[in-house]
Amino acid sequence: MxxxxxxxxxxxxxxxxxxxxxxxxxxxxxxxxxxxxxxxxxxxPKALIVPHAGHIYSGPIAASAYAxxxxxxxxxxxxxxxxxxxxxxxxxxxxxxxxxxxxxxxxxxxxxxxxxxxxxxxxxxxxxxxxATEHSLExxxxxxxxxxGDFKLVPFVVGxxxxxxxxxxxxxxxxGPETLIVISSDLSHYLPYAVARQKDGATTSSILHLQPLTEFEQACGALPINGLIEVAQRRGLKPTLLDLRNSGDTAGDRARVVGYAAFAFEEAGHA
Structure with missing residues (x-):
C-alpha cells in the first residue's frame, strides 16, 4: 500500500x-x-456528545462542545x-x-x-x-x-x-486526561418542529439522568450513547447539556426537522 x-x-x-x-x-x-x-x-470534559449534520445545520451546536x-x-x-x-x-x-x-x-x-x-x-x-463515505466522523x-491542532484519532464506525x-x-x-471520547449522534429525524422538540427533550432528559436510550428514533447514535452512559454510570461522570436545537432553529424549515444536542461529561476529581 x-x-x-x-x-x-x-x-x-x-x-x-x-x-x-x-x-x-x-x-x-x-x-x-x-x-x-x-x-x-x-x-x-472527558467525553462529548455532538451532532453530525452539515455544518450549516448542526455546526453551531457542535461548536458549543468543542469550544x-x-x-x-x-x-x-x-x-x-x-x-x-x-x-x-x-x-x-x-x-x-x-x-x-x-x-x-x-x-x-x-x-x-x-x-x-x-x-x-x-x-x-x-x-x-x-x-470510505461515512460523514458522522468526518x-x-x-x-x-x-x-x-496536533492529536491522534481512533475512529470507530458503529453498526x-x-x-x-x-x-x-x-x-x-x-x-487519562490525554484521551477525549467523542460520540457523534443526531437526535430525532424528520418530525414536525413541535413534535421534535418534545421528543428531543425527553431524550435529553434520559441522557442527563444516565438512562439508556431504548430506540433509534431517539438518536441515530443511540448505541454509542448507551455505551457512554454505561461507562458514565460506573465511573461517576457528570453530564451537562450545552445546547439543544434542531434544523428548524438553524437553517431549515420547520415541517420536517432533525434534532441536535451537545453534551459534555466531566470526570470527578480531574481538574
Whole structure:
C-alpha cells in the first residue's frame, strides 16, 4: 500500500461543510467564537456528545462542545470517536484500514497502537468500506483540528452491536486526561418542529439522568450513547447539556426537522 493510499481522503467536503481550506477555517473559527461559553465547565470534559449534520445545520451546536476544549491542546493528545454507520452495513465496530484521515485543513494521524489494542476485542473489525463515505466522523474533524491542532484519532464506525460492547471499547481506550471520547449522534429525524422538540427533550432528559436510550428514533447514535452512559454510570461522570436545537432553529424549515444536542461529561476529581 502506497503512502497516499493509507490516507482516507475527505468524502463530504463541499457537501456537509465547506471544501475550501481558508473558508472552512474561518467558518469553524466563527462557530467556535459564537458558541455560548456561559456553560463553561469547572473541569475539562472527558467525553462529548455532538451532532453530525452539515455544518450549516448542526455546526453551531457542535461548536458549543468543542469550544470547551480551548486551552486543551497541550493536554488532549488522542480522540477516540464513535459514529453510527449510515452508508455501509457493519457488524460490531469498524476501524479503518487507513493510517490517517484528511480534511481540507490537513491530515490527522491515527493512533495505530490503540487501534491494534482494540482489535483484540471480538466486536472490533477492520473495514475500509465502512469509513470510505461515512460523514458522522468526518464532520467532527475540522472542529478538532481547530481546537487541538496536533492529536491522534481512533475512529470507530458503529453498526449492529450493543451498548455494552461499545462500553468495553471505551473502557479499553479510556486512558487519562490525554484521551477525549467523542460520540457523534443526531437526535430525532424528520418530525414536525413541535413534535421534535418534545421528543428531543425527553431524550435529553434520559441522557442527563444516565438512562439508556431504548430506540433509534431517539438518536441515530443511540448505541454509542448507551455505551457512554454505561461507562458514565460506573465511573461517576457528570453530564451537562450545552445546547439543544434542531434544523428548524438553524437553517431549515420547520415541517420536517432533525434534532441536535451537545453534551459534555466531566470526570470527578480531574481538574
Amino acid at each position: 502506497h503512502a497516499q493510499e493509507r490516507i482516507r481522503p475527505p468524502a463530504v467536503a463541499g457537501m456537509f461543510y465547506t471544501g475550501d481550506p481558508k473558508a472552512l477555517s474561518a467558518e469553524v473559527a466563527g462557530m467556535l467564537a459564537g458558541a455560548d461559553r456561559a456553560g463553561d465547565l469547572p473541569r475539562m 470547551l476544549l480551548a486551552g486543551a491542546a497541550q493536554t488532549i493528545r488522542r480522540v477516540v470517536m464513535f459514529g453510527p454507520a449510515h452508508r455501509v452495513a457493519v457488524n460490531g465496530l469498524a476501524l479503518p484500514e487507513a493510517e490517517a484521515f484528511a480534511t481540507p485543513l490537513g491530515v490527522v494521524p491515527l493512533d495505530l497502537a490503540a487501534m491494534r489494542a482494540a482489535e483484540v476485542l471480538p466486536q472490533v473489525t477492520i473495514s475500509a468500506a465502512a469509513h 464532520v467532527q474533524l475540522p472542529f478538532l483540528q481547530a481546537v487541538l 449492529h452491536t450493543g451498548g455494552h460492547q461499545i462500553a468495553e471499547v471505551i473502557d479499553l481506550l479510556w486512558g
